[in-house]
Amino acid sequence: MTLQTWIAAFLTLCVFSFLYKDNPFYRFAEHLFVGAAAGYLLAVQWQNVLIPNVWTPLLHDHKLVVLIPLALGLMMLARAWDKGAGIARWSLAFYVGIYSGVAIPGYMQAQIFAQLADAAKPFAPGWGAVNSALVLVGLLTVLAYFFFSAPHKGVHGAGARVGIYFLMVAFGASFGYTVMARVSLLIARVQFLLRDWLHVLPGP
Amino acid sequence: MTWVRQLLAIDRRIIFLLVGAGAALPLLFPLNLPVAVTPRVRAAYDAIDALPPGSKVLLSMDYEPDIMAELFPMSVAVLRHCFRKHVQVIAMTLYPAGTGLGERAISTAAKAEGAILNRDYAWLGYKSGFQVVMIGIGENLRGMYPVDFYGTPLDSIPVTRHVNSYAQLQMVINLSGSSAADYWIQFAQGRYHAPLVIGCTAVMATDYYPYLSSKQLLGLIGGMKGAAEYERLIDTFGDARRGMDAQSLVHLIVVGLVIVGNAALFISKRSGGDGGGPASGSMTR
Amino acid sequence: MRRGPLLLTFLSGAAIAALFFIPHYKAQAANSMLLEWTLVVYAFALILGSISLWNSHARKVRNRAEGWGFSVVTLVSLLAITALGVWKGVGEGTPVDWIYNTVNSPLASTMFALLAFVIASAAFRAFRARSVEATLLLVTAIVMMIGRVSIGELISHRLPGITEWLLDVPNLAAKRAIAIGVGLGAVSTALKIILGIERSYLGRS
Numbered sequence: 001m002t003l004q005t006w007i008a009a010f011l012t013l014c015v016f017s018f019l020y021k022d023n024p025f026y027r028f029a030e031h032l033f034v035g036a037a038a039g040y041l042l043a044v045q046w047q048n049v050l051i052p053n054v055w056t057p058l059l060h061d062h063k064l065v066v067l068i069p070l071a072l073g074l075m076m077l078a079r080a081w082d083k084g085a086g087i088a089r090w091s092l093a094f095y096v097g098i099y100s101g102v103a104i105p106g107y108m109q110a111q112i113f114a115q116l117a118d119a120a121k122p123f124a125p126g127w128g129a130v131n132s133a134l135v136l137v138g139l140l141t142v143l144a145y146f147f148f149s150a151p152h153k154g155v156h157g158a159g160a161r162v163g164i165y166f167l168m169v170a171f172g173a174s175f176g177y178t179v180m181a182r183v184s185l186l187i188a189r190v191q192f193l194l195r196d197w198l199h200v201l202p203g204p
Numbered sequence: 205m206t207w208v209r210q211l212l213a214i215d216r217r218i219i220f221l222l223v224g225a226g227a228a229l230p231l232l233f234p235l236n237l238p239v240a241v242t243p244r245v246r247a248a249y250d251a252i253d254a255l256p257p258g259s260k261v262l263l264s265m266d267y268e269p270d271i272m273a274e275l276f277p278m279s280v281a282v283l284r285h286c287f288r289k290h291v292q293v294i295a296m297t298l299y300p301a302g303t304g305l306g307e308r309a310i311s312t313a314a315k316a317e318g319a320i321l322n323r324d325y326a327w328l329g330y331k332s333g334f335q336v337v338m339i340g341i342g343e344n345l346r347g348m349y350p351v352d353f354y355g356t357p358l359d360s361i362p363v364t365r366h367v368n369s370y371a372q373l374q375m376v377i378n379l380s381g382s383s384a385a386d387y388w389i390q391f392a393q394g395r396y397h398a399p400l401v402i403g404c405t406a407v408m409a410t411d412y413y414p415y416l417s418s419k420q421l422l423g424l425i426g427g428m429k430g431a432a433e434y435e436r437l438i439d440t441f442g443d444a445r446r447g448m449d450a451q452s453l454v455h456l457i458v459v460g461l462v463i464v465g466n467a468a469l470f471i472s473k474r475s476g477g478d479g480g481g482p483a484s485g486s487m488t489r
Numbered sequence: 490m491r492r493g494p495l496l497l498t499f500l501s502g503a504a505i506a507a508l509f510f511i512p513h514y515k516a517q518a519a520n521s522m523l524l525e526w527t528l529v530v531y532a533f534a535l536i537l538g539s540i541s542l543w544n545s546h547a548r549k550v551r552n553r554a555e556g557w558g559f560s561v562v563t564l565v566s567l568l569a570i571t572a573l574g575v576w577k578g579v580g581e582g583t584p585v586d587w588i589y590n591t592v593n594s595p596l597a598s599t600m601f602a603l604l605a606f607v608i609a610s611a612a613f614r615a616f617r618a619r620s621v622e623a624t625l626l627l628v629t630a631i632v633m634m635i636g637r638v639s640i641g642e643l644i645s646h647r648l649p650g651i652t653e654w655l656l657d658v659p660n661l662a663a664k665r666a667i668a669i670g671v672g673l674g675a676v677s678t679a680l681k682i683i684l685g686i687e688r689s690y691l692g693r694s
Contacts, residue, residue, distance in 0.1 A: 004587065008595040015599040019220045019606055031559040033596035035546075035566030037301060038539040040593055042567075043574020043585055044300040048330040049532040052350050053525065069526035073533030080540040089691050091530055093494035096690050097501030098527045100679040102335050105509045106387070107679075110394035110420065111672030115665050118418035131658050135417075138662025139669075146670050163666075168622045170663035172629025173655055174410045177427065179608055179634055181274060181406035183227070183454045184428035186605035187447040188273030189598060190227045201231055216610040223609045237639035240649060269597035300535070301597070304589040307581050332532040333524075340524040347521050348528065353580065395509075413656055414665040429637060452640035454605070459631050461613035466627070469617055 009197040012189060138166040208468045219461065226457045230449035237449050244416060245433040248401045248423025252282070252375070257290035259374040260367060262341070262398075264388065265309060266380040268301040271405050275379050276309060277444035278403045278431035282377060283313030285438050287324060292363045294373070296328040296349070298337060298384055303330045307353070322356070326363040329353030334384060338391040342370050370398040379403040379425075385412070393420050403430065495685045502683035543567060566592075629655060 014029035054070055057063040076091035078084025119139050123132035144156055145163035152160045195201035241249075255261070263282070267275040286293050297306045310327055319325055328349045331337045340348040345368045351357050358364040366372060376398045378388040385402050393400040399422055402412060406427025415421045425434055428451065431444035501523070508520040546560040554560075574585040618624040635641040636652035681687035 004591045007591050011592065012595050012599045015596065015603065018603065020217065027556065027559050028562060029596060030600075031562045032566050032592065033600065034542065035563035036570055036588065036592045037597070038542050038563075039567040039570025040304075040574065040579070040585065040589060041300045041535060042539050042571040043579050044303050044330055045332065045532045045536055046571075046575050047579050048300075048303070048353070049332050049529065052355075053331075053529055053532075056350065065522070066529075069529035072526070072530050073536075076530060076533045077537055077540065079537055080544060085692055089491065089494040090497060091533070092690060093497040094501050095527060095530050095534065096682060097498035098505050098523060099335065100498070100682040101502035101505030102339060102391075102509075103679040104506050104676055106335065106390035106394065107672040107675045110386075110390040111668045112676070114394065114418050114420055115414055115669050115672075118414070119665065131654075134658050135662045135665075138659055139666050142663050142666035143669070146666065163663075164622055165625060166659050166663045168625040169629045169655060169659040170410065170667075172626040173633050173660045174407070175626065175630040176633025176637065177406040177410055179455065179458055179612070179630075180429060180451065180637065181271075181427055182601075182605040182608045183223075183451055183458075184406065184447065185271070185273045185598065186223070186227050186454070186602040187231075187428070187450045188443065189602040190224070190450070191231060191443060191447065192595070194228065194231055212614070216614075219610045219613055220606045223606050227605070238642065239639055240642050242637075242649070243653065269594040270601040272594065272598055273602075301589075301593065303579060304586055304594065307586075308590075311581065331528060332535060333528040334531075336524045336527045336531070340521065340528065343517055343521045343524065347525050410656060410660050411664050411668075413661040414668055417657075417661055417665075448639050452638045454609075455634045455638050456640060458609050458612055459634055461609060462616050462627065462631065465613045465616065466618050469619075 005196050009193060012193060016189075137162070142166050208472045212465065212468050222457055222461075223454060226454040227450045230453050231446070234446075235449040235452075237452055239429075239432045239436050239445060239448055241433045241437060242430075244424040244426070245430050246423075246437070247416075248403070248425050249285070249434060249437045251399070251401055251422040252285055252291070252377070253289065255286075255289060255291050255374055258292070259289075260292045260294060260363065260372065261286060261375040261377055262370070262373050262392075263293050263295045263377045264298060264379070264384070265295065265302055265306040266298045266378060266382065266384040267305065267405075268299050268381070269305060271381040272305055274405050274428045274431065275381060275403065276305060277428065277442050278425055278434060279306070279309035279379050280313050280316075280442060281431060281434040281438055281440065281444070282379065282403065282425075283309060283325075284317050284440065285434075287313060287317035287319040288438070290324075291374075293325040294328065294364055294367065295325060297330050298332075298334055300330050300332070303353075322361045322363060324363070326358075326361050327353045328364075335387050335391060338387055339395070342391065342396040345369060370396040373398060375399045375401065375422075377401045377403070381405045381408070389415055389420055401425075406430075491688065491691055494691055495688065499683055499685060502679070506683070539567065539571075 011029050014025040017023055018026040054066055058066045058070070072091045072094055075087045079088035119136060123129040141159045141163035144159035145167065150156055191201070265275070265279050283293060295306060295310055297303055307327060310325060313319065314321070314325065321327070329352065331348055337348050346358055349358060352361060370376065370392060376388065376392045378385055378400065380388070380402070381404065385404055385408065388400060388402070392398045400420070401423045402421055403425035404412065406429065409424065409426030409430070412421060412424050416424055425431065428444050428447055432448050435442045435445045505520070505523055508516050543564065546563045549560040550557045550564065570585060570588060577583045577585065579585045616627060618627050632648070632655065633652055635644060636648035641648040678687065682690070
């Protein structure tokens with residue numbers, strides 16, 4: 001049982017103590033986490049991005065064009081101070097513009113065209129046609145539900161009603177999987193405490 | 205009915221104790237319940253298994269310690285499978301806090317399968333930007349990653365020497381706990397037509413079924429259960445498989461709580477009460 | 490004061506969208522260059538987040554606000570790990586890697602493990618079948634929770650098949666509709682940003 005395991009176990013129990021009630025141990029662990037996470041992020045940005053993509057090209061390879069993103073990045077930092085918001089707007093404008101530009105073909109191709117094409121394909125043969133028909137009906141009725149520019153009355157309203165039922169099944173499936181995900185996170189921590197700290201489980 | 209009200213007003217710490225016991229007891233006293241493999245995980249396994257030796261895959265481990273319980277065992281299982289098949293892995297991450305986990309997953313799998321850095325795998329580390337990195341890899345890998353995580357130029361690494369875009373890769377595998385998976389579908393698969401397998405948290409898994417249907421994804425590994433299935437397929441007994449007994453018991457506990465809560469509502473309504481607890485509300489307009 | 494940035498948004502957005510369609514090698518070289526620049530700017534955006542965090546906690550310490558002692562913990566850990574990481578690196582075997590495996594990793598995973606308790610408590614207190622829709626959601630959730638784990642296969646050999654059908658048919662239909670809706674929304678928002686109709690990202694004038 002190493003010092004590392006003991007510290008990790010102590011911090012784990014500090015966080016779990018919140019289940020009883022809020023307390024100084026939990027708050028200590030919470031604040032330590034925030035600082036440690038932010039510090040690690042900065043260290044990784046420096047080692048993995050700023051050195052290979054800025055420092056080395058500029059100082060070793062003499063690629064002066066790197067000064068442009070470096071300047072934009074430094075201007076971005078000005079936002080941390082009230083008077084710097086105006087300067088930071090230029091960096092934000094560049095950055096937001098790029099991400100908006102890449103979003104258009106990306107979403108159109110992968111989420112709109114590809115999904116519509118798959119929805120419009122012929123039904124599967126045999127009993128699979130029932131499932132294919134259900135998928136198509138579900139797609140159209142859920143889209144009808146999300147169309148709020150017209151009131152949900154008459155045929156549109158009936159379609160929206162059916163769409164709600166499809167949505168409820170989908171959200172129920174998502175909820176079931178969400179419970180599965182959360183429970184998995186707990187199981188891993190319990191495994192750590194019982195195996196790595198207390199050694200009451202067989203090893204890996 | 206006072207006992208109904210008392211039941212519904214039970215201290216939540218008792219529920220916490222039940223859940224905690226449900227997680228711990230099966231680990232201490234394993235039930236060895238079987239883990240059946242579902243079609244989507246089987247499809248992911250088959251896609252990777254079909255890669256000939258010497259193939260190169262890009263593995264992006266886009267997650268942080270908060271969801272490592274689901275994705276770390278998945279990473280190790282997929283890496284071990286690739287190493288056994290003599291598939292070369294170019295690994296990376298788009299999350300700064302994923303750097304430590306990615307490195308640890310690779311070294312765990314490499315130690316187990318005898319894989320060697322730069323000969324069998326390359327670890328590129330982290331780059332910021334999500335979509336721009338994915339598109340950048342498609343245009344010019346070396347523009348995004350001039351060197352690997354350890355500072356070695358990509359031209360000096362046998363695994364990456366002749367790779368500069370998706371065209372030189374046989375597959376992209378993304379293990380993600382966030383919308384990064386959506387972007388891999390949009391860019392790596394949608395724009396550059398790279399064959400794509402996704403592993404994700406259970407929370408997200410249900411969202412990717414449309415992409416499986418449209419063949420934008422070759423397979424899907426969802427959550428710790430998916431990782432357990434993959435471990436079973438590669439015949440290893442890792443943390444994911446070990447956790448499945450506890451998963452079953454805690455699920456039964458949660459279902460039991462929901463049923464008890466609703467039974468109390470039903471009983472209370474029949475005896476003229478309001479059922480206690482907040483209303484779940486109607487979804488109709 | 491905002492016309493310049495709005496013009497830059499238009500130029501950068503339109504350029505990157507247009508370059509998607511132009512296969513000429515010079516256009517692709519320009520595309521790569523813009524992407525490499527964005528990578529660096531994104532890194533600084535993340536650094537900005539850490540600076541804001543520092544400012545917020547430093548202010549608490551300066552003003553001796555409630556809980557300022559904990560803010561000292563945050564500031565010290567942030568500074569120490571950043572300095573160690575810049576000096577010694579972040580790879581396996583470094584001090585920062587040790588701290589990552591001892592502090593960051595256990596704390597992050599335990600914070601999220603709390604959600605298991607919260608979701609169980611919430612399911613008991615709030616998950617009620619008070620309407621047809623809620624009942625449908627509840628029944629589906631129960632079938633999924635039992636059917637997708639090992640115990641479900643023992644309870645009934647049909648359960649895994651039922652859950653697979655639920656995912657492959659009604660879930661797929663609804664999620665496809667949501668994906669198409671999200672796609673349309675994202676494209677329209679992106680267009681509004683590029684054309685300068687949506688300006689909230691620039692902050693108050």
